[in-house]
Amino acid sequence: MENSNLKLKRKMKIELVLFLIGFIIVSIKLAHIQFIKGKEYSLKAEEQLNASRTINASRGIIYDSNGEILAKSGTVYTVTLNPVKIAPENKEKVARILSEIFELDYEKTLEKTSKNVSIVNIARKVDKELTDKLRMWMDETGISTGINIDEDTKRYYPYGSLASHIIGFCGSDNQGLDGIEAKYDDMLKGKSGTISQAQDGKGSNIGEDGEQYKAPLKGDDLTLSIDMTIQSIVEKYLEEACIDNVCTDGASIIMMNPKTGDILALANYPDYDLNNPYTINNDELKNLWDTLESSEKSTYLQGMWRNKAISDTYEPxxxxxxxxxxxxxxxxxxxxxxxxxxxxxxxxxxxxxxxxxxxxxxxxxxxxxxxxxxxxxxxxxxxxxxxxxxx
Ligand SMILES: [Zn+2]
Incomplete structure (x- = not known):
């Protein structure tokens, strides 16, 4: 009797210890989920719950001293999908038409339509002409659920290469990357808006309100002291002088109003095309371009973008x-x-x-x-x- 009691006690002890170990493991896991991974998981849940899309704000216009437009933002469109909302029988059709209109790989597009996420990018900053084709197809077939066509903006430089080193250019997210565009980015960029819609795990809408639209806020305009007429004359003669005198390292001119200190023109030769800032401006390099390492390309591009008139030192x-x-x-x-x-x-x-x-x-x-x-x-x-x- 005593023997079996002892056995029972020992068994209970072992069970208690096992239970305690199990409890500790569960507690640790719980703490890990709650305190360490908590933020990440709640973000993911929110992401799944709230399928929001960003609408880029139109950047402010850059003017010369006479009100000529040097940089402006035009309307383009960005196409995204909410794959969980696309009916299974429509996925192939959607992938087919998207790959046709936007010249995308069909298999990859089909993969995107099947993802278990609330938003995937299909085509960014495309012209209205293309999204009109998509809209027509959506009207004809009645398939539109899960396809979003949102307004976006793209930067245009009406004068191409004129005053390129002054104005600078923007990246794909409309952020200023060089020149005035970068220096005054905070002023020019405005505030992006959102289109949001709460959804459950299957992508069905929650609530009666439909999509919540928060309009983007346009950026502030900027007027420079540069006079485009003077600037274009300066650039014309700078180019001529560089070619005539074989200035292989290029040259610069700054023209200032001595009474006010206003910079009326600032030019470096060679310049580059603001509408294609990643195209190198040197024919020899252009031919070699595809054979270059990305670090070499970057060095050449940085050199092309550099505003030598204010970045380089030289003997007065x-x-x-x-x-x-x-x-x-x-x-x-x-x-x-x-x-x-x-x-x-x-x-x-x-x-x-x-x-x-x-x-x-x-x-x-x-x-x-x-x-x-x-x-x-x-x-x-x-x-x-x-x-x-x-x-
Ligand atoms: Zn003398």
Whole structure:
């Protein structure tokens, strides 16, 4: 009797221990689901429950100083599917028509129509012409449940490559990636809207309200100090000068209104097409493009997009003579800039044993006023100004 009692007690002890172990395992799992994975699962549940689509906001317009449009957003369409809502007998038909209209792989599209999710992307930023074809098919066949055609926006640059380094361009999500588009992205981008609909696990709508539409908010417009007429003249002559003088590294021009500091034109040569910013602007590279590594492509593209006029450093050279001349007037070294013969150019000047020549050393300028020296870009005069010597 005592023996069997002992046996029972031992058995109970073992059972209790096993139960405790089981309880601990379940508790750990529960804690894992609730506290560690909780956020992820609730997001997933929400995702399944709420099939919401984003409507991109139209970006603000970029104008030049005369109100010419440099960048604007046009209406395009984005097509998405809610696969769980498409009736099984329609999936093949839907996949067939979508792959035809948007030139997609049929098998991959069919796979998308069968996914157990509430939203899949089919075609982004397509023209109305194509979505009209789809709408017509939907009307004819009466198959429309689960197919969404939503308004979207696309950036257009009416002048193509003009002022490309100033304006910059946008990415596929309408985010500014370079130039003004990137710098003032917060201002230009606006606020996207949503179309949402609560659904159960099978994709049926919950509630009577239907789709909830939250309209996007258009971005603010921006007016630049750039004048497109001046900009296009500057670009034309910059290109000519670069070609005539074989400037293999390109060149830049900045034109400023000295009274206000407004930049009226800023150009780099070569430029690129803002409507196709990922197309390289060099024919030699264009031919090699498909053979390049992606890191090489990226380097070339970054180089093409770089606004050299403000990103690169270079010697100011003779443009600095303006500063020397201004300082000499301010410091009283020169009181009358038109006093003829105040300076004399003999073709060069010796500084610390080195003779620095005037560019017209072969026929020296002779007597000059400060204004004439500046007009002649005469090196010896400006070296002399610094040391208060006459040359
Ligand atoms: Zn000279």
């Amino acid at each position: 050279g003779s443009t600095f003579k303006l500063v020397t001349a201004s300082a000499s007037i301010e410091e009283g070294l020169v009181t009358d800039i038109d006093k003829s013969g105040q300076f004399a150019c003999t073709g060069g000047i010796e500084i610390a044993g080195v003779r620095i020549k005037c560019w017209r050393y072969y026929r020296p300028h002779g007597g000059e006023s400060l204004r004439q020296a500046l007009m002649n870009s005469c090196n010896p005069v400006f070296i002399g100004l610094r040391t208060k010597n006459r040359c």
